[in-house]
Every structure is written in C-alpha cells, then in structure tokens.
Amino acid sequence: MTNTIVQDDPARRRFEILIDGTLAGVADYELRDGTLVFTHTEVGADFQDKGVGSALARGALDQLRQRGERIVAECAFIAAYVQRHPQYQDLIAG
Numbered sequence: 001m002t003n004t005i006v007q008d009d010p011a012r013r014r015f016e017i018l019i020d021g022t023l024a025g026v027a028d029y030e031l032r033d034g035t036l037v038f039t040h041t042e043v044g045a046d047f048q049d050k051g052v053g054s055a056l057a058r059g060a061l062d063q064l065r066q067r068g069e070r071i072v073a074e075c076a077f078i079a080a081y082v083q084r085h086p087q088y089q090d091l092i093a094g
Contacts, residue, residue, distance in 0.1 A: 006059025015060040017043075017052060025056050027078065035093045036064060038075040057081040061088050 005018045015027040025043035029036050038060075043053045057078055064071060070093035073079035082088045 004055060006056055006063070008060070008063060015056060015063075017056040017059065019047065019052070024052050027056055027060050027075070032072070035070050035072055037072040038078040041075050041077040053077060054081065058085075061091060065091060 003020050006015060008015050013029050016023055017025045024047040027041040028039050030039055041053060041056065071091050072093050073082055082092065
C-alpha cells in the first residue's frame, strides 16, 4: 500500500480508505443520540487479506479519538478490532 488515506465522508455516513486514489473499503456508521454507531465494514475483493480493514479501523478510530467522540461497535469487524486492540476500549460508549 503506497499512498493510503482514511477519511470521513459525513454525507455518506462512512469512513473510506483510499489506496493510491482507489476506494478500497468503507466502514458505514449511523449517528444515534450523539454517538457514532459502526454498522458495517467492507473491503473490496482486490484488497482483502492485505490489512486494509485493519488500516481502515485504525484510521477511523484515531480520528474519532481526536474529535473526542465515542462509538458503539455493532459491526462485527470493528468490535473484533477493538477487542484485539485494547488501546481503543476507551472509545466504547457506555
């Protein structure tokens, strides 16, 4: 992965990961009562098994931490990522 960018697209309610300008994956979310709820994460077929999902999760969670936001991980991938990386446990709401 040469040039990797994780960005929030609030209009589409998702975080996106771009690799060399190509959309490689998304983490969809909803806003509920001021909390960001991850609902689904998907990585494109050409980018699977290359750490793209983890890079997306890490980038999104780091941005949310900087913004002072809390999350709910309804998405199984995000929930598992937070479980494996305890440094993000403090972002979980409730």
